[in-house]
Amino acid sequence: MSHTGDSHELVGEPAPALAAPNVGSGPDRFDLDALDDGTDAVVLVLMRDYYCTKCKAQADRLADHYEAFHEHDAEVVAVLPEDRDRARGWADVPYPLLADPEKAFAEAYDQPTKYGALGELSDFAGRMPEAVVLDTTGDPEVAYVHQGDGFGDRPSEDELLDVVAEVGS
Numbered sequence: 001m002s003h004t005g006d007s008h009e010l011v012g013e014p015a016p017a018l019a020a021p022n023v024g025s026g027p028d029r030f031d032l033d034a035l036d037d038g039t040d041a042v043v044l045v046l047m048r049d050y051y052c053t054k055c056k057a058q059a060d061r062l063a064d065h066y067e068a069f070h071e072h073d074a075e076v077v078a079v080l081p082e083d084r085d086r087a088r089g090w091a092d093v094p095y096p097l098l099a100d101p102e103k104a105f106a107e108a109y110d111q112p113t114k115y116g117a118l119g120e121l122s123d124f125a126g127r128m129p130e131a132v133v134l135d136t137t138g139d140p141e142v143a144y145v146h147q148g149d150g151f152g153d154r155p156s157e158d159e160l161l162d163v164v165a166e167v168g169s
Contacts, residue, residue, distance in 0.1 A: 011143065011144065012141060014139060015042075015136075015140035015142055016108035016109070018031070018105055018108055020079070020098040021087075021098065021099045022098055023084060023087045023088040023097050024078070024091075024093050024097030025094050025096060025097075038073055039073055039136050040137050040164070041072070041136060041164040042133070042140070043075070043076045043133055043160050044131070044134060045062065045079065045130075046109060048127040048128065050082050055080075056090070056091060059091045059093055062076050062093070063093045065161070066093075066095060068161055069160075069164065072164045074164040076095040076096075077098060078096070079098045079105045079106075080100065081101065082101055084099040106130075109130060109142075109145070110130075111130045112128040128148040128149065129154050130147050131144075131155050132144065133164060135167045143163065143166075
């Protein structure tokens with residue numbers, strides 16, 4: 001079963017101050033300090049792997065809903081556990097796509113893995129998807145966490161939009 005919502009131990013905690021190379025829309029390096037002052041929330045989506053078709057489909061759906069997120073003063077940011085060159089060709093999206101080969105975001109946001117040692121060695125085999133919403137109306141803090149229990153266990157775009165609407169209200 002997935003771990004969703006405001007019961008995760010990170011909710012209410014300060015958002016880790018991480019930065020990473022950006023191969024998507026926006027500056028070459030992304031960090032929370034560079035967000036526009038009017039950004040109330042960040043939807044941070046931690047992908048599993050370069051080969052994950054469900055991750056690619058989610059990236060495309062988020063792109064399709066990108067304007068709706070902006071209407072709620074939210075920025076979408078996807079994180080791929082790959083190096084910059086590999087991440088560059090992964091998706092054509094209107095939002096930041098971060099290359100994180102060291103998996104710093106996965107570590108900081110407790111992205112789940114399964115299948116023991118095999119899962120730890122192989123992102124494709126063991127890394128589960130995760131979505132985090134950060135409240136950036138003040139000092140950035142974690143407002144919501146969805147940790148997938150399986151490859152397809154992800155919140156819908158409408159669920160994420162409901163969360164960012166609450167953050168901005």
